[in-house]
Amino acid sequence: MSFLDYAPAPESQALLHLRPEYGLFIDGEFVAGRGEPFPTINPATEKQLALIAHANAADVDTAVTAARRAYERRWSTLSGSDRGKYLFRIARLVQERARELAVAETLDNGKPITESRDVDIPLVAAWFFYYAGWADKLDHAGLGVDPAARGVAAQVIPWNFPLLMLAWKIAPALASGNTVVLKPAETTSLTALLFAEILQQAELPAGVVNIVTGGRETGQALVGHADVDLVAFTGSTGAGRAIARAVAGTDKKIILELGGKAANIVFDDAPIDQAIEGIVNGIFFNQGHVCCAGSRLLVQESIHDEVVDRLKRRLSTLRLGDPLDKNTDIGAINSADQLKRITELSAIGEEEGAERWSPDCELPENGFWFRPTIFTNVSTSHRIARDEVFGPVLSVLTFRTPEEAIAKANNTPYGLSAGIWSDKGSRVLAVADRLRAGVIWANTFNRFDPASPFGGYKESGYGREGGRHGLAAYLRPAGSAAVAAARHAVTVESGHPVKSPAARKKAAK
Amino acid sequence: MTRLAVPKTYKLYIGGTFPRSESGRVYAVTTPGGDFLANAAQASRKDARDAVVAARSAFGGWSRATPYNRGQVLYRIAELLEGRRTQFAHEIMQSEGVPAPAAGRQVDEAIDRWVWYAGWADKYLQVAGNANPVSGPYFNLSVPEPTGVVAIIAPQSGGSLLGLVSAVAPALVSGNTVVVVADETRPLSAITLGEVLATSDVPGGVVNILTGSPAEMAPWLASHADVNAIDLLGAGDVDWVHLEIDAAETLTRVLQPESGADAAAPSLARILAFTETKTVWHTKGLL
Amino acid sequence: MTSTPVVATQASTRSRALALIGGEATDANLRRYLHGIPGIDAVGLEQRAAALGTRSIKTSSKKRAIDTIIGLIDLTTLEGADTPGKVRSLVGKALTPDPVDPGCPRVAAVCVYGDMVPYAVEALGSAHAAGRDQGVSVASVATAFPSGRASLAVKLADVADAVAAGADEIDMVIDRGAFLSGRFGQVYDEIVAVKDACRRADGSVAHLKVILETGELGTYDNVRRASWLAILAGGDFIKTSTGKMQPAATLPVTLSMIEVVRDWHRLTGAKVGVKPAGGIRTSKDAIKYLVAVAETVGDEWLTPGLFRFGASSLLNDVLMQRQKMQGGHYSGPDYVTID
Structure with missing residues (x-):
């Protein structure tokens, strides 16, 4: 028998307690989706892991409304340092529950446990730590003194690094003062839902992060929602192209991390x-x-x-x-x-x-x-x-x-x-x-x-995630007309600010 | 007895030469009052295509010139603009119907803006670049680079020279090459700018100037797969939403139309809008 | 480990080496050859070593690994205070690592200073391998170990003395000073001469381990070049360290040497051994080395003829692990013997 026939060394699943069914995470609570729930399976065994709620357009609307409300009433009124403290809390909670998250990621995604344990989850924590520190230092982000958050971020992520892509999206968004509606990939929703539990443990104000699970049409409803201010997407170039088309003519900022052939x-x-x-x-x-x-x-x-x-x-x-x-x-x-x-x-x-x-x-x-x-x-x-x-x-x-x-x-x-x-x-x-x-x-x-910016040229998309550059998309440059409009808007109680033609002008999209 | 003047034929500026439109078309340029000034070439989609080819072939050399050199070349253009101050002012007076002092002020402002941008060529990279403190034994540096070929719809109102300069100069700073559709009804200063460029140190093809209809040419530029970015600055009156949709096909970077007094105001953001951030990692090991 | 009549082999080794370097073993020819070998990126090497170190060797694999490790140990005492009594005690430990478990394998060899060889041979008695595949071998350090600072004549006498006293294996040190100053020819010639001095009267040859003292070589590229040099000159084993200085064996250094051995095997079909020595104290560490060997050059290298651990305290940690696996509870230092 060869030394190389290593005996099985499976990671224990004992610390992971999945619920049989998961709802949508909206306004700080798990709620039922209005669509037909769908199973998420372990791709290594094809066995069902849990039932995932399916958000329809109405659910997405509820989530965006919650995010808008949280932005206007709570998140935009917090100091940068308090936003940062929430992010530090999240980072610590991710570290505390790292092994559980790694096991869940491996079960749901199929990636080796050594990768989720040694790469994905440590980077998730690192991402929150890094951006936590930015939250009260945005004056130094290269966008002028006192740049403004954009508002509600719609974020759609892929299945290859489910929780890591969530961190890439949510950490800079929250540090910059935005609230979030995030849609995980259809086949890998689990860790995003465990992350929602972490947000509850962190006592993040309700509605600051909302997670809507579902299929392609859920993502389309989110990206196309009239009341989101920016769209961040990681996925195929085909889907990115569709998003760029869908938001054309609006002043939604977009960040696209698309395909490659390196x-x-x-x-x-x-x-x-x-x-x-x-x-x-x-x-x-x-x-x-x-x-x-x-x-x-x-x-x-x-x-x-x-x-x-x-x-x-x-x-x-x-x-x-x-x-x-x-x-x-x-x-x-x-x-x-x-x-x-x-x-x-x-x-x-x-x-x-x-x-x-x-x-x-x-x-x-x-x-x-x-x-x-x-x-x-x-x-x-x-x-x-x-x-x-x-x-x-x-x-x-x-x-x-x-x-x-x-x-x-x-x-x-x-x-x-x-x-x-x-x-x-x-x-x-x-x-x-x-x-x-x-x-x-x-x-x-x-x-x-x-700390290192990531993103593509040409059809690999635009915008950068990571580093100081990763903040740019989530902020309106200080002094821009849009900032003034946005500042005015958040003082108005009634929903989404109607952008004036002047607000549409921007130095750079 | 007055001397009979020799009028100028206003042509396109593509690849460092002054061709007529391949379509053979011209259109009459007039004063605001309707008096004939000149026949301008009415560029076609094929002229636009040729301009993109010229811009692409000039990209390598221009983008790889040292920032100091690019800055000098751009500054040299300001020097030449200064020398043609009278001519520009005259053309602006005629085509925009503004009095001489206003025309002169516009030229001055355009020259000053050009100088301002020229000075950024060897600085924007320091301001927008980053050394990234990654947690590992790596050298890690992010630097902005030119995105490639930039198509620009120049402002169609306001000062025709200032609008053009405000749109073109920031794209050139980082090393992009440009295809610009000039102010349709007031293209004279754009053509004259082409003549300045032709006698400057800017390599042919770095700036290509088309006169004619933005509505006709913009869709071809927006959908052109070899255009990396399109600045719809002056496209507010055409169906620019469709242009943005066309541009999405190859993920062309888009700047939306601007209007009003501070449209295309000088800014670092305008330079960076036509750049891509490249991050280079390299291992660091003593052993 | 067998000591074979190798006069013919040695001649062919030399001509092969000279063919590879394209001429005589001059500094210039050797430099050209050694500097033509692809470089090592330290970060990548260390990452690969770390990744190999994350292999999880459990249950039956761990059991097998532990017995394998014991059988690969050169149980070592290299102290100025060594005495015949100390060496006899060491030999006792080598022969019966775990007195309460006769099924426990013996170590591969005892490694001592040259003047202690007769006591080791005597203490081993019939268990002395002396060229057989069974039993425990006697390895002797030589060539003015650990510094190597002596004339060639003294070094060769040191070697001949140990061989004559019954050493099966000679652990020589290279002249690091010569290597670092680019006198590759001198290092080469010295190894060749030591190899000659390993020949016994009956024509058989003691096996030669070439200690590079990697901690003094400064860079992985140097370790790799020194490894090639030692192999070209006819070393049977390349060994990391004397154990007399820090850093001694590290996983990345050893990995880089295993890679050389692998490349040499692909190039010539010949198999050279690797011996990390010094600093490996726990079975957990030792298992990482087994993984590195098996996944880099193949598990056929996990035999005493091709891989050794130069260690002293490692054995007891491995024995405690072994007892834990057999008894199901953790052992303690009082339940393993000191030598």
Whole structure:
């Protein structure tokens, strides 16, 4: 028996007590939804975890109304330091309940427990800590003295990092003085609802954060609601485009974090063992369900064979299986739909003539699984080199010169992230300068930090999340006409301020 | 006995040259009172397309010029504007029907605004960039970069030169290249600005000036996949909501129309509106 | 660990090394070769090591790991105060790590100073491996351990003395001063000479572990280069540290050495061993090393011929873990023996 046949090491589920059914979280309370409740399942077993309420347009309206009321009567009257203290409370509560949240995330999403335990949940707490400190320092955010909150933020998040994306959205929104209506992804609502319990423990004023669960139409109702002041969305480019269309002509601010097809460029002088790890982390982290995944490996032709050989050997040591097992590297694909898409695109890759390889690994009987896969002999015109697969599928392409690497890396409508591997500092910096992408990782990949802005160029969306830049979308610059209008509006009792044509003017959307 | 003047043919400015519209169309530019001033080229969608191609090909060089160099080139334009002060004032008087002192003030303001923006070229990055204190052994720096090709609908009212400068200069500061649709009814100073640019150090294609109908050209610019941002500053009278919808197709960045006295007021925000923040991580290791 | 007649092998090792570096083992040729090997990014290496350290080795895997660790230990005493009595006690511990459990495996070797070798051999008696696959081997540090500051002649005499006294394995130190000042040829030649000195009268050869003293090399790139140099020169094992200075073995350093061993195996088909030494005190730490070995170069490396722990206090922690797993309750230091 091999030492590598590690005995099962499942994380205990004992500290997680899920309710059989969850309501919507509106105005500080869990309430029934008016739509048909739907089950959320564990993608590793296909077993139901809980029943989730379905918010219809009327529920969304109730939530937005609650958020507006909370904004006008409570949240906008608080000092920045008090807002910050609520955020600090939330951060601490997340830390206290970290293991429980990690287990819930893994059950609902299918990601390995080591990822939810060591990456997702610690970053959630870090995000709240970071923005907590901003709440009473907004004068220093680069938007002039005394910038104003926008009002009610509509936030729609994806299923790949459910609670982390919630933190990315809610922390800066609250720090800036906005109230929130957030819609989690249909397949991953659980941790957002546990987070609602945390908000109750933190005694956050009712209505400051509202969570409406449901499907696509719930999100559409929220994004299209006339009384939201800004829309923050993370998800596919297709959905982001629809949101941009839907809010066109309004003065709703939008932040879109959309798809990507990142190039991970490996030069012949790269620190090779770390580059291999970076390639693996770049595309197989979180089953490749990462918008900034390094899905296009651009490797210098002279080391192509060696890199592919090392990569294959390394992939053979990856462990696919029970996401709750602490030794699992590759968990479950989040949903049957996503598995179908990955399967189809991979089949197209083969049909187009690319060479497909996966390590031998057994797939569990139930649940949604996909072997880590690499395609070699990929050309830039292949769909697997152009379309976002959003799964554990790597396309390997080659280049000969830095100029060619840059050209190929930029040859995509996306522009979210990129990786560079080289021991030569001057080249790293020069290539970083020329890549049209919002996040460049040099000799590393898939690093996230609340202090570091994240967001894309081109069709990967606009706006930045994280860091000082992450506040900008949630604030109206000081001195703008809109700020004056907004300040006036919050003193008026009756609902949403009607924006004057003057208020519509803005220096920059 | 007065000398018979030689009138100027007002053409487009695309890729550093002065073509007529490929459509062969012109339209009469008049004084507010209706007196004929000139025939301006009426640019077509194909002219707009050519302008985008020219802007794209100029982007690499202009965006990679050092900020100091870009600042100098922009400042040089202000110098040349100053030299043509009389000509601009004359054209403004004629086409806007304003008295000489007002025309002169507009030119002065336009020149001063150009200088103000020129000075930002090697500073905006310091003000808007950030060293990010991430919790790990990483160098982490965020810097704004030009977004790419910016299409602009110049203001269609107010001072024609000042409006144009207020729209174009901030986009150029960070290294974007520009396709601008000039004030339709009062395009003379825009064409003359093109002549200034042609004799300045701005590489051809960095600024491309189209005269004609915003309503005709804007949809093509808004929906153009190779346009990174569109400034609808002067598009308030056309169906700009549809332009914004068109722009959504490729996630083109949009600035909505502005009007009133403080429209396109000089601001850092206007520079940053045409930038993308890039964050670079690099490992830091002693061993 | 077997000591094989290796005269022919040694010659071929040398010619292979010279072919790889493209000429004689001069400073310049070696520098060109060693500096042509891809670099190491410290952050990435440390992250990978940390990730390997998060593997959760439980229940039956832990049981197996613990017995594996015991069988890989070079139980060590390297003190100025060592006496024949101390060495005999050490040997007793090596042979019977857990007196109440005869099923407990023996350690791989005892590691002592050269003058203590005869006492170790004597105390082992028939349990002395002496080239067999069973039993406990005697390893001796040599070459003016730990500093290595002596003339080559003295170092070689040190080695020959220990081999003659019955040492199965020689743990030599490289000349870190020469390495750091770029005299790669000197380091190379010295290892080659020590290897020659490991030859016994009957033509068999004691196994050579080359101690890099990674804590003095300053960078991971240097550790990697020194590893290649030691292997090119014919070392059977590359060993991290003397244990006489901090930092001694760390997981990232050891990982970088395992990666060299893996690459050498892919390049030549030959297998070289790795020995982290110093600073590994708990079974939890030791298990991380097993994981790093198994997931980097393969679990066939988890044999005494290819992997060792140089340690003294590690054994008792492992034994306490072992007792816990067998008895179901936590053990204490009074329930394991001191040597």
